[in-house]
Amino acid sequence: MKTLCAGFTIGVLAEAAGVGVETIRFYQRKGLLPEPERPRSSIRRYSDDDLARVRFIKSAQRLGFSLDEVGELLKLEDGAHCDEARSLAERKLGDVRVRLADLRNIEAVLSQLVTRCGSSHGAVTCPLIASLQGRP
Template identity: 70%
Template sequence: MENARETLTIGAFARAAEVNVETIRFYQLKGLLPQPERPYGRIRRYGQADVARVRFVKSAQRLGFSLDEIAELLRLEDGAHCDEASRLAELKLRDVRAKLADLMRMEAVLSGLVRACHAHTANVSCPLIASLQNGTKLGTAAGGEMERNTV
Protein backbone atom coordinates (compact mmCIF):
# COMPACT_ATOMS: atom_id res chain seq x y z
CA MET A 1 0.00 0.00 0.00
CA GLU A 2 1.24 3.50 -0.90
CA ASN A 3 2.35 5.86 1.81
CA ALA A 4 -0.69 8.08 2.45
CA ARG A 5 1.66 10.99 3.00
CA GLU A 6 2.86 10.97 -0.58
CA THR A 7 -0.16 11.07 -2.85
CA LEU A 8 0.21 14.26 -4.89
CA THR A 9 1.60 14.46 -8.40
CA ILE A 10 3.77 17.50 -9.06
CA GLY A 11 0.81 19.27 -10.72
CA ALA A 12 -1.51 18.60 -7.78
CA PHE A 13 1.29 19.59 -5.41
CA ALA A 14 1.77 22.89 -7.25
CA ARG A 15 -1.97 23.63 -7.06
CA ALA A 16 -2.13 22.75 -3.36
CA ALA A 17 0.88 24.97 -2.60
CA GLU A 18 -0.47 27.74 -4.89
CA VAL A 19 2.69 27.91 -6.99
CA ASN A 20 3.56 26.70 -10.46
CA VAL A 21 5.43 23.52 -11.28
CA GLU A 22 8.53 25.51 -12.30
CA THR A 23 8.65 27.00 -8.78
CA ILE A 24 8.72 23.53 -7.26
CA ARG A 25 11.51 22.45 -9.59
CA PHE A 26 13.44 25.65 -8.84
CA TYR A 27 13.13 25.10 -5.08
CA GLN A 28 14.36 21.54 -5.56
CA LEU A 29 17.33 22.80 -7.58
CA LYS A 30 18.15 25.31 -4.81
CA GLY A 31 17.91 22.62 -2.13
CA LEU A 32 14.88 24.17 -0.41
CA LEU A 33 12.68 21.22 -1.22
CA PRO A 34 13.72 17.58 -1.45
CA GLN A 35 13.03 15.74 -4.67
CA PRO A 36 11.36 12.41 -3.97
CA GLU A 37 12.69 9.33 -5.64
CA ARG A 38 10.87 8.11 -8.70
CA PRO A 39 9.71 4.54 -8.17
CA TYR A 40 10.59 2.37 -11.16
CA GLY A 41 8.15 3.13 -13.96
CA ARG A 42 6.13 5.55 -11.86
CA ILE A 43 5.93 9.26 -11.19
CA ARG A 44 7.21 11.14 -8.17
CA ARG A 45 4.70 11.76 -5.40
CA TYR A 46 4.54 14.56 -2.88
CA GLY A 47 2.69 14.98 0.39
CA GLN A 48 1.28 17.59 2.73
CA ALA A 49 4.66 18.08 4.41
CA ASP A 50 5.99 19.22 1.03
CA VAL A 51 3.05 21.61 0.63
CA ALA A 52 3.74 23.02 4.11
CA ARG A 53 7.41 23.48 3.25
CA VAL A 54 6.61 25.45 0.08
CA ARG A 55 4.16 27.60 2.02
CA PHE A 56 6.90 28.24 4.58
CA VAL A 57 9.25 29.35 1.79
CA LYS A 58 6.62 31.62 0.23
CA SER A 59 5.77 33.17 3.62
CA ALA A 60 9.43 33.89 4.27
CA GLN A 61 9.81 35.41 0.79
CA ARG A 62 6.89 37.74 1.48
CA LEU A 63 8.80 38.97 4.53
CA GLY A 64 11.77 39.76 2.31
CA PHE A 65 14.03 36.83 3.13
CA SER A 66 16.34 35.71 0.32
CA LEU A 67 16.45 32.07 -0.73
CA ASP A 68 19.77 31.64 1.10
CA GLU A 69 18.24 33.12 4.26
CA ILE A 70 15.21 30.86 3.84
CA ALA A 71 17.49 27.83 3.59
CA GLU A 72 18.94 28.87 6.95
CA LEU A 73 15.43 29.29 8.42
CA LEU A 74 14.45 25.85 7.11
CA ARG A 75 17.43 24.43 8.96
CA LEU A 76 15.90 25.92 12.12
CA GLU A 77 12.28 24.97 11.43
CA ASP A 78 12.08 22.51 14.30
CA GLY A 79 11.50 25.57 16.52
CA ALA A 80 14.24 24.67 18.99
CA HIS A 81 16.65 27.38 17.79
CA CYS A 82 14.67 30.52 18.55
CA ASP A 83 17.77 32.60 19.34
CA GLU A 84 19.26 31.85 15.92
CA ALA A 85 15.96 32.51 14.15
CA SER A 86 15.59 35.75 16.08
CA ARG A 87 19.08 36.84 15.01
CA LEU A 88 18.18 36.25 11.36
CA ALA A 89 14.93 38.18 11.79
CA GLU A 90 16.78 41.07 13.46
CA LEU A 91 19.18 41.29 10.52
CA LYS A 92 16.26 41.26 8.09
CA LEU A 93 14.45 43.92 10.12
CA ARG A 94 17.54 46.15 10.02
CA ASP A 95 17.70 45.70 6.25
CA VAL A 96 13.98 46.49 5.84
CA ARG A 97 14.31 49.64 7.96
CA ALA A 98 17.27 50.82 5.86
CA LYS A 99 15.26 50.24 2.69
CA LEU A 100 12.32 52.15 4.18
CA ALA A 101 14.59 55.07 5.01
CA ASP A 102 15.92 55.04 1.44
CA LEU A 103 12.36 54.96 0.07
CA MET A 104 11.36 57.87 2.31
CA ARG A 105 14.27 59.94 1.00
CA MET A 106 13.38 59.02 -2.58
CA GLU A 107 9.75 59.95 -1.92
CA ALA A 108 10.78 63.35 -0.56
CA VAL A 109 12.95 64.16 -3.58
CA LEU A 110 10.34 62.94 -6.07
CA SER A 111 7.59 64.80 -4.25
CA GLY A 112 9.59 68.02 -4.50
CA LEU A 113 10.24 67.43 -8.18
CA VAL A 114 6.56 66.75 -8.87
CA ARG A 115 5.61 69.97 -7.03
CA ALA A 116 8.19 71.86 -9.10
CA CYS A 117 6.71 70.38 -12.29
CA HIS A 118 3.17 71.43 -11.27
CA ALA A 119 4.34 74.94 -10.40
CA HIS A 120 6.28 75.15 -13.67
CA THR A 121 5.15 77.85 -16.07
CA ALA A 122 6.80 79.62 -19.00
CA ASN A 123 9.15 78.14 -21.54
CA VAL A 124 11.72 76.90 -19.06
CA SER A 125 12.66 73.24 -19.25
CA CYS A 126 10.79 70.71 -17.12
CA PRO A 127 12.18 70.78 -13.56
CA LEU A 128 12.19 66.97 -13.32
CA ILE A 129 14.04 66.48 -16.61
CA ALA A 130 16.40 69.37 -15.84
CA SER A 131 17.27 67.98 -12.41
CA LEU A 132 17.96 64.54 -13.86
CA GLN A 133 20.12 66.09 -16.60
CA ASN A 134 21.98 68.13 -13.99
CA GLY A 135 22.73 65.06 -11.93
CA THR A 136 20.21 64.96 -9.09
CA LYS A 137 21.35 61.85 -7.29
CA LEU A 138 18.79 59.39 -6.01
CA GLY A 139 21.18 56.47 -5.92
CA THR A 140 22.93 54.98 -2.94
CA ALA A 141 26.07 56.81 -1.89
CA ALA A 142 28.84 55.62 0.39
CA GLY A 143 27.66 54.23 3.68
CA GLY A 144 24.20 53.40 2.37
CA GLU A 145 23.00 57.00 2.62
CA MET A 146 21.00 58.60 -0.16
CA GLU A 147 22.12 61.92 -1.54
CA ARG A 148 19.30 64.39 -1.70
CA ASN A 149 19.79 67.19 -4.20
CA THR A 150 16.54 68.93 -4.98
CA VAL A 151 15.80 71.52 -7.59
Protein backbone atom coordinates in the same frame (compact mmCIF):
# COMPACT_ATOMS: atom_id res chain seq x y z
CA MET B 1 -8.90 23.81 3.99
CA LYS B 2 -8.82 20.33 2.60
CA THR B 3 -5.73 18.27 3.44
CA LEU B 4 -4.16 16.44 0.56
CA CYS B 5 -3.28 12.80 0.88
CA ALA B 6 0.34 11.77 0.54
CA GLY B 7 1.40 11.01 -2.96
CA PHE B 8 0.24 13.87 -5.14
CA THR B 9 1.82 15.14 -8.34
CA ILE B 10 3.96 18.22 -8.82
CA GLY B 11 1.03 20.02 -10.46
CA VAL B 12 -1.26 19.35 -7.50
CA LEU B 13 1.51 20.40 -5.08
CA ALA B 14 2.05 23.64 -6.98
CA GLU B 15 -1.66 24.43 -7.11
CA ALA B 16 -2.18 23.68 -3.42
CA ALA B 17 0.79 25.91 -2.50
CA GLY B 18 -0.30 28.72 -4.83
CA VAL B 19 2.84 28.60 -6.97
CA GLY B 20 3.77 27.38 -10.41
CA VAL B 21 5.32 24.05 -11.27
CA GLU B 22 8.52 25.84 -12.30
CA THR B 23 8.70 27.38 -8.82
CA ILE B 24 8.67 23.89 -7.31
CA ARG B 25 11.45 22.82 -9.66
CA PHE B 26 13.41 25.97 -8.87
CA TYR B 27 13.17 25.29 -5.13
CA GLN B 28 14.45 21.79 -5.78
CA ARG B 29 17.42 23.09 -7.78
CA LYS B 30 18.20 25.55 -4.95
CA GLY B 31 18.12 22.71 -2.41
CA LEU B 32 15.12 24.13 -0.54
CA LEU B 33 12.80 21.25 -1.39
CA PRO B 34 13.92 17.65 -1.75
CA GLU B 35 13.10 15.91 -4.98
CA PRO B 36 11.17 12.71 -4.27
CA GLU B 37 12.30 9.43 -5.70
CA ARG B 38 10.81 8.40 -9.00
CA PRO B 39 9.52 4.86 -8.83
CA ARG B 40 10.27 2.76 -11.88
CA SER B 41 7.86 3.61 -14.69
CA SER B 42 5.95 6.09 -12.54
CA ILE B 43 5.91 9.77 -11.66
CA ARG B 44 7.25 11.44 -8.56
CA ARG B 45 4.84 11.89 -5.68
CA TYR B 46 4.91 14.66 -3.09
CA SER B 47 3.72 14.59 0.51
CA ASP B 48 1.90 16.92 2.87
CA ASP B 49 5.33 17.69 4.38
CA ASP B 50 6.46 18.93 0.97
CA LEU B 51 3.39 21.15 0.78
CA ALA B 52 4.09 22.55 4.25
CA ARG B 53 7.69 23.25 3.23
CA VAL B 54 6.67 25.18 0.10
CA ARG B 55 4.18 27.19 2.15
CA PHE B 56 6.94 27.90 4.71
CA ILE B 57 9.22 29.15 1.91
CA LYS B 58 6.51 31.42 0.49
CA SER B 59 5.64 32.80 3.95
CA ALA B 60 9.27 33.64 4.61
CA GLN B 61 9.59 35.29 1.21
CA ARG B 62 6.52 37.45 1.92
CA LEU B 63 8.38 38.71 5.01
CA GLY B 64 11.26 39.74 2.76
CA PHE B 65 13.64 36.85 3.36
CA SER B 66 15.83 35.94 0.39
CA LEU B 67 15.99 32.32 -0.71
CA ASP B 68 19.42 32.00 0.92
CA GLU B 69 17.94 33.29 4.18
CA VAL B 70 14.99 30.93 3.76
CA GLY B 71 17.50 28.10 3.46
CA GLU B 72 18.98 29.16 6.80
CA LEU B 73 15.51 29.29 8.36
CA LEU B 74 14.68 25.84 7.02
CA LYS B 75 17.65 24.46 8.93
CA LEU B 76 16.01 25.84 12.08
CA GLU B 77 12.43 24.80 11.33
CA ASP B 78 12.26 22.27 14.16
CA GLY B 79 11.63 25.29 16.44
CA ALA B 80 14.45 24.43 18.86
CA HIS B 81 16.77 27.21 17.64
CA CYS B 82 14.76 30.30 18.53
CA ASP B 83 17.83 32.44 19.28
CA GLU B 84 19.25 31.77 15.83
CA ALA B 85 15.91 32.45 14.16
CA ARG B 86 15.56 35.65 16.16
CA SER B 87 19.03 36.75 15.03
CA LEU B 88 18.06 36.22 11.38
CA ALA B 89 14.83 38.14 11.92
CA GLU B 90 16.66 41.01 13.65
CA ARG B 91 19.03 41.31 10.68
CA LYS B 92 16.07 41.30 8.30
CA LEU B 93 14.30 43.94 10.39
CA GLY B 94 17.41 46.13 10.22
CA ASP B 95 17.49 45.73 6.44
CA VAL B 96 13.81 46.65 6.20
CA ARG B 97 14.35 49.77 8.31
CA VAL B 98 17.22 50.88 6.06
CA ARG B 99 15.05 50.33 2.97
CA LEU B 100 12.20 52.29 4.58
CA ALA B 101 14.55 55.21 5.23
CA ASP B 102 15.71 55.06 1.61
CA LEU B 103 12.10 55.01 0.40
CA ARG B 104 11.25 58.03 2.59
CA ASN B 105 14.15 59.93 1.01
CA ILE B 106 13.02 58.92 -2.47
CA GLU B 107 9.49 60.02 -1.61
CA ALA B 108 10.72 63.44 -0.44
CA VAL B 109 12.80 64.04 -3.58
CA LEU B 110 10.00 62.89 -5.91
CA SER B 111 7.49 65.02 -4.05
CA GLN B 112 9.69 68.09 -4.53
CA LEU B 113 10.18 67.31 -8.21
CA VAL B 114 6.46 66.79 -8.78
CA THR B 115 5.76 70.12 -7.09
CA ARG B 116 8.40 71.82 -9.24
CA CYS B 117 6.93 70.21 -12.37
CA GLY B 118 3.50 71.57 -11.47
CA SER B 119 4.85 75.09 -11.03
CA SER B 120 6.85 75.33 -14.27
CA HIS B 121 5.07 76.75 -17.28
CA GLY B 122 5.82 77.51 -20.89
CA ALA B 123 9.01 76.42 -22.63
CA VAL B 124 10.89 75.79 -19.37
CA THR B 125 12.71 72.46 -19.17
CA CYS B 126 10.84 69.89 -17.11
CA PRO B 127 12.44 69.86 -13.62
CA LEU B 128 12.03 66.10 -13.28
CA ILE B 129 13.73 65.32 -16.60
CA ALA B 130 16.43 67.92 -15.96
CA SER B 131 17.12 66.43 -12.53
CA LEU B 132 17.40 62.91 -13.92
CA GLN B 133 19.79 64.21 -16.59
CA GLY B 134 21.93 65.81 -13.87
CA ARG B 135 21.03 69.38 -14.81
CA PRO B 136 19.96 71.98 -12.22
